[in-house]
Amino acid sequence: MEAREIRIKGIVQGVGFRPFVYRLAVRFGIKGNVLNDTEGVLVVAEGESKTLDNFIRAIREEAPRSAVIREVITKPTERTGASGFSIIRSEHRGGEVTAISPDLATCDDCLSELFDPGDRRYGYPFINCTHCGPRYSIIEKLPYDRPSTSMSPFNMCENCRTEYEDVLDRRFHAQPNACAVCGPQYELLDGQGHSVECENPIEETCNLLIAGKIVAVKGIGGFHLMADALNKHAIDALRKRKKRPAKPFALMVADIGTARLFCRISDSEAEILRSPAAPILLFEKSDTPGYRLPETLAPGLDRLGVFLAYAPVHYLIFALSGLPVLIATSGNRRDEPISCDNEEAIRALRGIADAFLVHNRDIVGRSDDSVGFVFESDMVIVRRSRGYVPRPIELPISGKPLLAVGADLKGTFALTRGNEAFLSPYLGDLAGEKSLELFEEVLERYLNWLKIEPEAIVCDLHPDYVGTIEAEKLARKWRVPLYRIQHHFAHGLSVIAEYGLPDEACLTIALDGHGYGEDGTIWGSEFLLTHYGGFERLAHIYNIPQPGGDKAAVDVRRMALSWGYAAFGEEVIGRFPELVKKLGNKTEPLLNIIRENRRPSTSSAGRLFDAVACLSGICCENTYEGECPQRLMAAVDYTERASYDFDILEMTLDPRPVIRQISVDIGNNFLPGKIAAKFHRGFANAITEMASRLCEEKGVEKILLTGGVFQNTVLLELTAESLRDIGLKLHWNKVVPPGDAGIALGQALFGLATED
Ligand SMILES: [Zn+2]
Ligand SMILES: [Zn+2]
Ligand SMILES: [Zn+2]
Structure with missing residues (x-):
């Protein structure tokens, strides 16, 4: 017999990790205990050497689907002679910092309960468990506990409470745990925002969608505008009202099989679609005989953006309406951030939506759906929001905490803590008034979560960027140095940062719209010799x-x-x-x-x-x-x-x-x-x-x-x-967008290298 201490780092809290370890320990006959602390999960395990090896391997291989294990460190420790295995309840100490999980798509277990007439959550649109449900979007502050979320107004009923307190239950410490008796509810409002009397607001929503109406549906990170994707009149109406003549609409389906009727999806793509992040992926249209979507969904394009239902309400809408494909586009006005507040949505979407399906759980952290495409079997992310934020990205170097404000057109900031970079979700075009407000709001929340005070700020070289002006303001307020970095250089560093490449010369080929050049002219297509701390402009496209x-x-x-x-x-x-x-x-x-x-x-x-x-x-x-x-x-x-x-x-x-x-x-x-x-x-x-x-x-x-x-x-x-x-x-670029939404990561690396 021997004893080992097993330290597990990554996103391992709020995802059912301790009950998972407990069940494994029982299976392997391991004695000891497991607890959550500031660094993640800590296990003390006693057993035969070989059994311990297998136990540790199983921790890695069988981890809950929404956990992200970054590191497992094992070392020998004193035997305690424990007679069984136990979960030690954590006490909330001051200064405790834990990783916040992104929002997670509804898991298969919850889905079968949702459609099981014998289950007490049958048809309940907020069903969730430790493996799925809202996280980022409901967390106000840390530690992650029910009172710190927008679930705090809802008192758990006895049944929910029992699940919540049972270490072996799938809903043990599932902070958004709820049921129809005690949890949030949906309500249908008409186009003016007045309540519509009806027995089942979701069923009524389905009737409207079937009739070709446009409904704003409140989901996880904000509102979607939904409409029947096979109804040409609905598409035309949505285009006209949203003043969006040609931009493609994202399409939501309930299962991969339906999506495969109108686009080509490989197995690796299907896996990403089904992942807890449930992003929108771009696929080539295919030509299943007899099955054609209206051309006006994506005029002139050979690709469609498709994603799977990821919240219980989406599944209910598909089931109750029988519609196979829905348009599900961000509920916002052009260039504004996605609406997440009921009143705000009614204000922004009045005249666009015929009705509003709202609920009474606040969205604290708004986020659009993430978008990407698969190239050589890896996803290239184009918009990194719901399902991915606020998961940190590991940087090749570490340093003082700092803030990088990104580039205006695709507002996204990055904060660093040690060697981790935390990117904000997509915040819209910072030149829009609402986006800057959102920038400040999200920044404040991140700073609180991470418990850091940036000691430097990095911004773009462009003197007129809203982000630059904001950075100058913050640098004065915080009394910290401000570093400016050339746009295309930051693009290059974003690649270096996400791959963790060492500090050696690389050739950056940055092709984009425009970025402010070192000579005060606008640069666009650059060949730069690049290393962490600087670059040399070698060539560019003819001006x-x-x-x-x-x-x-x-x-x-x-x-x-x-x-x-x-x-x-x-x-x-x-x-x-x-x-x-x-x-x-x-x-x-x-x-x-x-x-x-x-x-x-x-x-x-x-x-x-x-x-x-x-x-x-x-x-x-x-x-x-x-x-x-x-x-x-x-x-x-x-x-x-x-x-x-x-x-x-x-x-x-x-x-x-x-x-x-x-x-x-x-x-x-x-x-x-x-x-x-x-x-x-x-x-x-x-x-x-x-x-x-x-x-x-x-x-x-x-x-x-x-x-x-x-x-x-x-x-x-x-x-x-x-x-x-x-x-x-x-x-x-894969984990951050190749476009301007990825720039903040490159700026952050530059800041760390410069401060070093
Ligand atoms: Zn679940
Ligand atoms: Zn309940
Ligand atoms: Zn750019």
């Missing part, structure tokens, strides 16, 4: 005027004209007659801006994709961010193997020859899909050629692919393939 500034990011005919002029000079008018026709009398004034080379100028890859989408006749307006590039990607004809040639100059990747080749192809009546394919292939080749040259020159072999443009899976795939072909090592 051209962006006539009208931000206007050209929406009306992309402007960028098409600018690229046309760059390639042909005054001849542009004869070369692209279609474009000139579309621009009409705007052509001349725009040409004047371009001729005079007026600022701003841009080297943005995003704007180049825009221009090519427009010139090839696919799409000339971004009614939502990234529409033109996404439609260009969707148009790619994979049978076309040819590619356009870029010029690779010393410091510049020059697309002007591409524009000339496109003009020839248009003259030869090439289909847009061919042009799209040749452009994607050509761009991947050009990136590879430039990277190969720079890597050889600088003696580096590690490449970091980052920036929002790499959300383009066709470009990512082609680029990865050709870079690997020449023997370079590749990393790209």
Whole structure:
């Protein structure tokens, strides 16, 4: 017999870990005890050496599905001669800090109870247990205990209390534990926010959805606008009321089988869909005969965003309505954060929703649904919110606590504690008034949870960013140093940070919309020699005027004209007659801006994709961010193997020859899909050629692919393939978005390296 102390770190509290250890101990005949403390879970186990080995292996291999074990440390300890195994109740000491679990999708056990007429929670829309249910969204403060959550107004009935106190029950210390007798309830409101008398508000909601109405449904992290995805009139109405002519709607289904009717889903993708985080994943549309969704759900795109029901109320809506597919889009006004408060939702969504299905449990931490896609069997996250926050990301170095404020367009901050970075959920465009309010509110809550006082702040180099101004304000208030870091450099560091790469030179290839450059101009597509503490700008895409500034990011005919002029000079008018026709009398004034080379100028890859989408006749307006590039990607004809040639100059990747080749192809009546394919292939080749040259020159072999443009899976795939072909090592963002929502992580690493 021997005794060992087993320390388990990670997300191991509030997920049923102690009862799990208890059951294992009984199974293996282990004596000792288990308790929660500030560092996680601590087990003292006594038994035969081999049995102990098996017990420890089982802890790792059979852990509850929502637990995340980061580390298991074992050491010998004194035998206590315990006669059995016990769970020691934790006492809440001051300064106790524990990890907060993200919200967890309804587990299979709860689901079968939900639909079991004999179960006392049959049809109860707030059913949950230690393996599932709300966490992040209901926690006000730590330690995680019922009074510290928005469940505090609900007193448990005797049945619930008994479960809650029984160490062997699935609901032992499940803080949101509730039932129809004692827990939260749903209520239906009409379009004006007045209560609707009805016996079963969820059933009534289903009747409205069946009738083609739009209902705002309060869920876990906020409100969804829901509608029947097969009803064209409902889709049109939602588009019109939300002023959202083309942006794709996310689709919710109750099971993978239904999703497979209209998109292609691999087994690894299915696994991620079914995970406790239940993210929206982007899938290629498939063509099951006889099963087609309305084209207006995602006009011009070849991909659909799909996710599984993840709250009991979603499952009830599917079961009671019989509808197979629902639109479930964030309930917000354009560019505003998702609504989570009943009154706020009614204010924001009046005129959009025909009715509101609300409940009386407050959402403390709002979060949108997370979004991602699977590339080479790993998820690439595009929006990191519900199901993932506030799970920390481990950094390669440790240091004083600090705050990184991220970039404006995709508001997200990061706080560090030791070597962990805690990212906020997606907060919306910080330039919106409500987003900044939310930024401050969430920041305060995180600071309380983590019990840290940042000793430095990191922000973007852009002097006019709302985030920068906020950072300056906080730096004065807290009397701490403020570090500014270049946008694309921070993108590169975000990759280094998430992989925990050592501090050695890498080549960052950051392709995105725009970021403030060190020389005060706008940078867009950058090749940077990067290490923790600094970078050297090695090359970038050829710079051209962006006539009208931000206007050209929406009306992309402007960028098409600018690229046309760059390639042909005054001849542009004869070369692209279609474009000139579309621009009409705007052509001349725009040409004047371009001729005079007026600022701003841009080297943005995003704007180049825009221009090519427009010139090839696919799409000339971004009614939502990234529409033109996404439609260009969707148009790619994979049978076309040819590619356009870029010029690779010393410091510049020059697309002007591409524009000339496109003009020839248009003259030869090439289909847009061919042009799209040749452009994607050509761009991947050009990136590879430039990277190969720079890597050889600088003696580096590690490449970091980052920036929002790499959300383009066709470009990512082609680029990865050709870079690997020449023997370079590749990393790209997976756990934080390649776009601007991932920047805070890179800023945080820079802050730690600078403070060091
Ligand atoms: Zn459950
Ligand atoms: Zn109860
Ligand atoms: Zn960026």
